[in-house]
Amino acid sequence: MLEIKNVSVQFQGSKDAAISDINLSFDKGDFVCILGKSGAGKSTLIRCLNGLQKPTNGDILWNSNSLAKKNEEQLRKVRREMGMIFQHFNLVPRLSVIQNVLTGTFGYRSTFKNLIGWFTDDEINRAKKIIEDVGLIDQLDRKVEKLSGGQKQRVGIARALIQQPKVFLGDEPVSSLDPGTSNHIFNLIQEMHNRHQLLTIINVHDVNLAKRYATRLIALKDGKVIFDDSPEAFDEDKFHLTYHSTNEKLGTLPIYN
Numbered sequence: 001m002l003e004i005k006n007v008s009v010q011f012q013g014s015k016d017a018a019i020s021d022i023n024l025s026f027d028k029g030d031f032v033c034i035l036g037k038s039g040a041g042k043s044t045l046i047r048c049l050n051g052l053q054k055p056t057n058g059d060i061l062w063n064s065n066s067l068a069k070k071n072e073e074q075l076r077k078v079r080r081e082m083g084m085i086f087q088h089f090n091l092v093p094r095l096s097v098i099q100n101v102l103t104g105t106f107g108y109r110s111t112f113k114n115l116i117g118w119f120t121d122d123e124i125n126r127a128k129k130i131i132e133d134v135g136l137i138d139q140l141d142r143k144v145e146k147l148s149g150g151q152k153q154r155v156g157i158a159r160a161l162i163q164q165p166k167v168f169l170g171d172e173p174v175s176s177l178d179p180g181t182s183n184h185i186f187n188l189i190q191e192m193h194n195r196h197q198l199l200t201i202i203n204v205h206d207v208n209l210a211k212r213y214a215t216r217l218i219a220l221k222d223g224k225v226i227f228d229d230s231p232e233a234f235d236e237d238k239f240h241l242t243y244h245s246t247n248e249k250l251g252t253l254p255i256y257n
């Protein structure tokens with residue numbers, strides 16, 4: 001469904017590649033969590049998947065179609081099949097919950113309709129249904145800036161879902177939230193993943209959370225895949241390999257994202 005073929009990204013002026021020669025393939029139904037310390041290349045990799053970041057080498061195949069060959073308009077079509085949620089939510093604070101969710105339909109509309117901000121009854125009804133699904137129906141007209149972090153991420157999830165995506169991408173979606181709220185958000189993601197039969201790929205900094213929800217774990221280090229297996233196979237050794245430099249003593253470092 002989604003394949004990464006020999007992908008490298010080298011930023012101008014950087015000595016080392018952000019990610020180098022990555023080969024991975026994902027199928028519908030996979031719930032993948034990507035681990036790795038800060039700077040490992042997690043964000044760069046996930047941005048390559050929906051065409052936000054162009055690989056320096058290699059290609060992404062989406063249902064066997066090369067992203068490298070697509071123009072911006074074609075990439076926009078791919079992007080609307082991939083709903084994304086972010087660490088800092090990327091919402092419009094002064095707009096209401098439903099207005100933010102409706103912005104998720106923009107990939108399907110003409111620029112003119114987006115400019116005048118007019119939505120069809122069908123779009124509004126779908127937005128309400130999804131807002132109900134994420135547990136915010138009583139907050140429909142509330143400005144997003146008044147919501148808690150967990151509620152904001154529920155809006156982020158609803159905005160991604162209104163695109164009717166086939167892939168759900170998350171770039172550290174719970175890193176700004178407390179542990180209890182993070183669990184609720186992951187529960188919701190899992191529920192939506194199952195209900196809509198998605199492929200879900202999420203960057204996570206909390207190993208325990210990743211192990212609890214993922215069906216497959218991938219660890220990146222210095223831009224390379226160093227682990228790709230079941231969550232059960234991610235043991236102490238793999239943990240140290242992922243989060244510590246090779247020459248560091250084992251056992252004392254906390255996890256930074």
Ligand SMILES: Nc1ncnc2c1ncn2[C@@H]1O[C@H](COP(=O)(O)OP(=O)(O)O)[C@@H](O)[C@H]1O
Nearest residue numbers: 011014018036037038039040041042043044045
């Ligand atoms: N826009 C950019 N320009 C230059 N270097 C970048 C850019 N984005 C990321 N990098 C570098 O690429 C590497 C991987 O970064 P990133 O993908 O953000 O890692 P992570 O999300 O795992 O923290 C880091 O060394 C980072 O400094």
Ligand SMILES: [Mg+2]
Nearest residue numbers: 042043044172
């Ligand atoms: Mg990142």
